[in-house]
Amino acid sequence: MTFRYDFAPTPFGDALAVFSDEGIVRFDLSESEDPSVPWLLEGVARRLHSVPEPDPGAADELAHLLDDYFEGVPVRFDEHVTLDWRLAEGFARTALQTIATIGWGETLSYGEVAVLAGHPGAARAVGTACRLTPFSIIVPVHRVVRSDGTPGHYGAHPERKRFLLDLESQGRRRTG
Template identity: 35%
Template sequence: MTDADLEHGLAALPESDPSVGVGRFRRRAAQAGLLDVAYAVTDSPLGPLAVFVTPRGLVRVAYQGEPIDEVVADVAARVSPRLLLAPEQTDAIRRELDAYFARRLESFSVPIDWTLVRGFARGVLHATAAIPFGQVTTYGHLAEAAGSPRAARAAGNALGSNPIPIVVPCHRVLHAGGGLGGYTGGLDRKRILLRIEGVLTD
């Protein structure tokens, strides 16, 4: 099965029941190694989340405020254009997110694909991924953990561009004075996540 076969097959799916054909071609594309990125949209207490996975792991999580067509285009350009809406390929992360929001999971086990993160930001997000459930740190401490103790502002910028929020828990980073700081998904979502983890109780 080639890329041309896949494109031709998808274009020829019967209108009467496209889901049957689409599911078949999704599976065949994955089995033939022609599907590099699978994505799906899943419900959550924070609103719909778009999740993107590659054979290496979870590469992107997007909140509702990010237009899905723009996120898809960005992932296609920066990771691979061989991208398909394929919910069955995202089952593992969607199950873990459901368990996390139900307070039945404290540590994600899905592997991470760091393709979208480079340089200093990767070090910052690696350090962020190590912050345990229910604990918080500061931008300064995070910068130090990433090897640049004077780069608290740069660490904050790296968190602001975190492509995998929730799973790479940038919501666990606060200002040194105890303020919430910023959050890519908005402070209301940050508060919800910190309440789920018992950091905030109000």
């Protein structure tokens, strides 16, 4: 299995996109000003047991989808790119696959996702799956909110979650 990487621009900075022979295996919004720093690739390499090679242009299709998304077009990423789920296992994978079905501009609570994923009472585990997702934005974990409807966190950047929810809410009014 070969792994390769490229970067895709977002309003939050360049995101690392790692691809396997089977599809995108990781899409990571960096916490750093420079996402090309070695530690980011080292963490991915450790999880994959392989060092991804640079592949400029590999994320071009994804970058076009992201451009549309951030313009307010209701993009469903999993209809356009193949997801390689190797970095999500067990209930986390089930929860993330459930989250992938949440529609543009819609939200579900952590508890509702747990029920739909077949494990009522596992709301905290859903939160952990969201926090550790290998597919930021592509699997819309930002659409999972607290039971009182408040957004909650999005890693160390709750403002990003609010931005994404607002973007989809505005896009939904335009298209709906």
